[in-house]
Amino acid sequence: MADALTEMLDARDWLLADGATGTTLFNMGLDSGAAPELWNLDHPGRVRALHEGPVAAGSDLFLTNSFGGNASRLRLHDAQARVFEINRAAAGIAREVADGAGRRVLVAGSMGPTGDIMEPLGSLTMAQAVEMFHEQAEALRDGGADLLWVETISAPDEFRAAAEAAKRAGMSWCGTMSFDTAGRTMMGVTSADLVALTDRLAHPPAAFGANCGVGASDLLRTVLGMAAQGAERPIIAKGNAGVPKFVDGQIRYDGTPQLMADYAVLARDCGARIIGGCCGTTPEHLRRMRAALECTPVSPRPRLETITARLGALSSAADGTEPGAARPGRRRGRRGAAGQNSAS
């Protein structure tokens, strides 16, 4: 049986995802340092307003306000015992908004990273990571999420843990990583690595790709890298609306709606089938993205030069997928095998 997202993808060439959560909540009065996830309980009306933005702008799916809703992250706010309550509420609010849309809109249960480093580099075990994600996944499912949406991941093992949690919760899922360090994730994962990793999972995602990162051009280079691997699975592009600036006491991302409209069309031409924004992406950006996707004929896959000419420069010359690129973790190892590959 096909999941809801796959059904929708079968019927359409592309889907429009949503935009920013954190930056939107700031503009509604979220205090810096406070947990956005607690608003699902304390200010459900504001979270509803957050979701109504992308729905009105034409998004086909949107993410719940539960990015930091795992036990490890909520512990900061002494809310680790409320994971279930918070995530169920997050999915419940989103479900109501989606059901009231008057067309089919999917609720994707957002699950962000734990913030911990996994063994052997750090202390978080695979079992603990799976347990944390599983707890969150079950609550999002019970609250009415159509699927899970694992995002901004940087470590392969954390991605695997989320996949296992989705499996245990009996949910289909999407997974994206943040490629923010010289074209790779901070843990050194390349776009090609993520394709290979995804293909090897026992419970693979319905779609996968990149979110956040450092700007539209970088994100599309990552999408091109995934497409070049011949990825059969639908690719997700969810980039930031430019880079953050501090203007009049507020964070503003400098990417204009026009830039994001260009980005959306280029993302589709690069091979992405689920296209949205991340930090700084407002409903106005989404409206322009949808209009551009509807009105612009499909073009052949763009070259990197075309992308940078339209969206701006890349943050790094290479992204680790070029022939002969150094493999992180491949050490010189002059004194024997100790330490070899222990990082990969």
Add this chain to the structure above:
Amino acid sequence: MTDEHEDIILAELSDEDLVRQMHDDLYDGLKEEVEEGVNILLARGWQPYDILTEALVAGMTIVGYDFRDGILFVPEVLLAANAMKGGMFILKPLLAETGAPKQGKMVIGTVKGDIHDIGKNLVAMMLEGAGFEVVDIGINNPVENYLEALERERPDILGMSALLTTTMPYMKTVIDTMVEKGVRDDYIVLVGGAPLNEEFGRAIGADAYCRDAAVAVETAKAFVARKHNQLATV
């Protein structure tokens, strides 16, 4: 790797070759070998400060450059930093005894609401490696924690880190409070974190934004040197 390299006996190397080998071992994250190298140099009568700068700091500098240039990533740097820590653990008490020169002192912490400390820990370790005294106040720090630590430790530098869109404005809250209390100019304020950029750092009133741990070390050194020059000319 080839067999000929498996037989390297550290104790049989000349000082020069051993130091070079320690740079390699740091790069490769081989903690035991780095510790062994430190002990051999100590036994040969090296000053702890010379071992720190020539073997450890110089080695970590190479790691820092390759991290900055996208050749090494966080997992490799964590392993290297861990090996460095092993060597530092031996040297620290000896450095205190011999009154080795300090580059400066830094209080560092991740802001309120933010759990992420990978980058912050790297900066702390690299700065320590570069000869700074580092006081790490951990994650999830409200403004009071920063003020208290500044009052208590009297550092040259305050370092703040944020990795989330929702927490990075809090760095401005801290700086604004420092301004209100009239202590902002007593410290060099450096900020870092993936979503930030140079312009953002300046807009919130920091002295500089540091893209990564290697840049943080260079920036900290430059600002401390400038501060000392200013004091000298006043």
